Amino acid sequence: MNRRNALKMAGVAALAVTVGAEAEMAPAHMNRTEMQPKDPKNLDKGELKHTPLITVKEKDEKGYTLVQINVGQGGINHPSTPDHWIDFIELYANDKRVGKNILEAEISRGATAFSVKLDGVRVLKARAGCNLHGIWTSTYNL
Ligand SMILES: [Fe+2]
Structure with a gap:
């Protein structure tokens, strides 16, 4: 095998590893549909179960504000x-992603928190992915 063919083979191997990693991160059975509630002012039980609830807590001495996100509202938590x-x-803070958490089935529930600097931020947005029911978004105006 000459050098050119060896480089081609290395490239194919690197591509196979990359594709394999992508497949592991987003298996074909994951529902990645962007979901919208039928009536945002009157969520049904399934919509309440999937809509992220954003809670803004106190700012610390370094200027970071704790933002909690729970997937589920009205006393309903997503299973x-x-x-x-x-x-x-x-x-997201003003449409810039400032944090992402990957959660494991069964051992982790749909809840997380981030400490972020919110100076100049007007709107927070949370996105949550349910493997069966798609991606759900909510916003919080500061
Ligand atoms: Fe779900």
């Missing part, structure tokens, strides 16, 4: 079972 769970939660 976490081996075949139905929240697999990620993201937080």
Whole structure:
């Protein structure tokens, strides 16, 4: 094998590793549909179960504000079972992603928190992915 063919083979191997990693991160059975509630002012039970609840807590002495996100509202938490769970939660500040957590089925529930600097931020957005029911978003105006 000459040098050129060896480089080609190395490139194919690197591509196979990359594709394999992507497949592991987002298996084909994950529902990645962007979901919208039918009536945002009157969520039904399934919508309450999937809509992230954003709670803004206190700012610390270094200027970071604790932002908690729970997937589920009105006393309903999204389940976490081996075949139905929240697999990620993201937080955006003025449309810039400032945090992302990957969650494991069954052992982690759809809840997380980030400490972020909110100076100049007007709106927070949380996105949460349910493996069966798609990606759900909510916003919080500061
Ligand atoms: Fe779900």
